[in-house]
Amino acid sequence: MAVSPLQATHRSVVLQEARYCDGCGCRLSRYNQESRCSGCARRLPHAPYVPPHVWQSGELQAALFDRDFGRVCLLVRQLAALRQDDVAALTGLSQAFLSMLESDVRRLTNIDKIIQLLDGLGVPSELTGPMLRVSVCVSTS
Known part of the structure; x- marks a missing residue:
């Protein structure tokens, strides 16, 4: 041709x-x-973060109390003006997994992943309780 x-x-x-x-x-x-x-x-010119005022939301606190982590992610994103990619960068969870979590296709049941999510988002320990946080034990021996 x-x-x-x-x-x-x-x-x-x-x-x-x-x-x-x-x-x-x-x-x-x-x-x-x-x-x-x-x-x-x-993309934001700085690294993504969750501002402290986000944790004052009653709806977000209720979602944490109910252990509805999909709702937690969605509310954090809305209140902090973050994208799923930003939450993925903070938590180490994939954007695809976060999307499924927010749409209730997947549930977060692995305790290690729950801790990874909570620590990555910087959830105050008074909102989650000691059971869901990594505690650092200092040996005195």
Whole structure:
């Protein structure tokens, strides 16, 4: 199949104009006039964190009391303006798992994962009780 000169010219122009994101290196859309992809443009300039005022929410405290960790994640994200990726970075749990947890497709039953979630989010121990927190024992011997 022969390629017309117009198609060849168009193809070389497209290849010459390829631009890549300054943040992650992915190829940018020809419609994107920015130097970063939309994912990198949305990222917070600082590391994600959960502000202290989030834990004052009565609805969040009730979800913690009920051990409804999917609801906890959703409320924390809404109150702290975080994305699932941000919560994943904080907790070490995958974004896909967090999505299933929030939509009640999966339940969090492994005590190690529960502790990982609570510690990653920085839940105050007075809201969870000593059973769900890692305690550091100091030996006096």
